Amino acid sequence: MGLVTENTPSFMPDFLKRCGGHAIIDGGFATELERHGADLNDPLWSAKCLITSPQLVRRVHLDYLEAGANIILTASYQATIQGFEAKGLSREEAETLLKRSVEIACEAREIYEENCAKDSLNSTENERIATSPVLVAASIGSYGAYLADGSEYSGDYGDAITLETLKEFHRRRVQILVNSGADILAFETIPNKLEAKAYAELLQEEHITTPAWFSFNSKDGINVVSGEPMVECAAIADSCKQVVAVGINCTPPRYIHGLITSIRKATEKPVLIYPNSGETYDAEHKEWVPSTGAVDEDFVSYVGKWRDAGALLFGGCCRTTPNTIRAISRALSDKSSACSTLSSNVNNK
Numbered sequence: 001m002g003l004v005t006e007n008t009p010s011f012m013p014d015f016l017k018r019c020g021g022h023a024i025i026d027g028g029f030a031t032e033l034e035r036h037g038a039d040l041n042d043p044l045w046s047a048k049c050l051i052t053s054p055q056l057v058r059r060v061h062l063d064y065l066e067a068g069a070n071i072i073l074t075a076s077y078q079a080t081i082q083g084f085e086a087k088g089l090s091r092e093e094a095e096t097l098l099k100r101s102v103e104i105a106c107e108a109r110e111i112y113e114e115n116c117a118k119d120s121l122n123s124t125e126n127e128r129i130a131t132s133p134v135l136v137a138a139s140i141g142s143y144g145a146y147l148a149d150g151s152e153y154s155g156d157y158g159d160a161i162t163l164e165t166l167k168e169f170h171r172r173r174v175q176i177l178v179n180s181g182a183d184i185l186a187f188e189t190i191p192n193k194l195e196a197k198a199y200a201e202l203l204q205e206e207h208i209t210t211p212a213w214f215s216f217n218s219k220d221g222i223n224v225v226s227g228e229p230m231v232e233c234a235a236i237a238d239s240c241k242q243v244v245a246v247g248i249n250c251t252p253p254r255y256i257h258g259l260i261t262s263i264r265k266a267t268e269k270p271v272l273i274y275p276n277s278g279e280t281y282d283a284e285h286k287e288w289v290p291s292t293g294a295v296d297e298d299f300v301s302y303v304g305k306w307r308d309a310g311a312l313l314f315g316g317c318c319r320t321t322p323n324t325i326r327a328i329s330r331a332l333s334d335k336s337s338a339c340s341t342l343s344s345n346v347n348n349k
């Protein structure tokens with residue numbers, strides 16, 4: 001994928017075809033940073049590592065690529081100009097860090113592809129390795145994520161926050177991420193209709209040609225977390241021409257099946273799902289607490305059902321790991337890595 005991907009009606013169908021019919025999204029980015037020792041108790045949360053440990057950010061992207069991901073999400077979920085400025089950074093420094101989030105993910109992809117090419121050279125003709133395509137998705141967390149008080153799990157922004165406030169809050173960040181060379185914009189953990197509308201209008205007003213996905217979160221399996229129906233949110237995504245996939249993230253696995261059905265009532269666009277582990281986020285202590293959390297195996301046991309319900313892109317969100325992604329990858333096909341052997345194709349040619 002080149003610098004500034006252009007959206008065409010065939011962008012997502014072509015990508016899915018090249019991935020073998022379904023694509024694998026990475027897993028919990030912050031979770032993997034923490035597993036490597038990062039302390040994310042900070043208003044910037046995972047985006048803090050863009051300042052303190054960019055090499056760790058690159059390592060985590062590589063972990064997910066090696067686990068089989070076809071799409072890696074950048075460290076920009078909670079990276080906002082306003083959030084960086086609150087830390088004392090200049091506007092220019094803040095914009096540079098946003099751009100870096102995409103560049104680091106692109107570097108990880110390059111390293112991964114070089115490693116795959118080397119492995120391929122070391123293989124016999126019959127084991128020739130083919131690299132599955134990899135997209136770099138620029139993560140755009142909601143306004144609630146920036147607030148760093150867990151309000152992306154309530155969608156309650158109060159009456160002072162309007163459509164215009166939200167558009168202005170996100171405008172410059174979206175422009176920078178578009179110009180950084182991301183293949184797709186991942187609007188994730190969208191908690192309410194107002195923010196979905198703001199994103200849709202912003203994409204149109206700015207004449208954005210980079211493809212985008214809208215991904216909502218839910219805590220009851222019917223509505224997004226604000227209590228507004230998922231089907232109405234999916235309809236907003238459906239009417240936005242830049243949106244090439246609609247889905248659900250950071251939502252307990254037990255709710256996903258019903259939500260896929262709701263989304264498909266509103267749109268024919270490809271459905272993506274990347275649930276969390278089923279645990280609950282304690283925003284005050286910035287930690288996850290057990291609920292009836294499904295472990296990796298339980299999570300993965302649902303994957304076939306989600307595929308039968310019509311989902312086409314699968315991954316994990318908070319508290320999932322590269323092991324989850326490996327298991328999803330195995331559940332969807334017999335291959336356990338994004339480097340798939342082409343031996344049968346080669347032999348049959």
Ligand SMILES: C[S+](C)CC[C@H](N)C(=O)O
Nearest residue numbers: 045145148149150281283
């Ligand atoms: C997806 S949540 C776990 C991200 C962190 C939250 N916005 C916070 O800053 O507390």
Ligand SMILES: N[C@@H](CCS)C(=O)O
Nearest residue numbers: 029030046077189250
């Ligand atoms: N992609 C985010 C989480 C979204 S809820 C991150 O892990 O940084």
Ligand SMILES: [Zn+2]
Nearest residue numbers: 250276317318
């Ligand atoms: Zn999450």
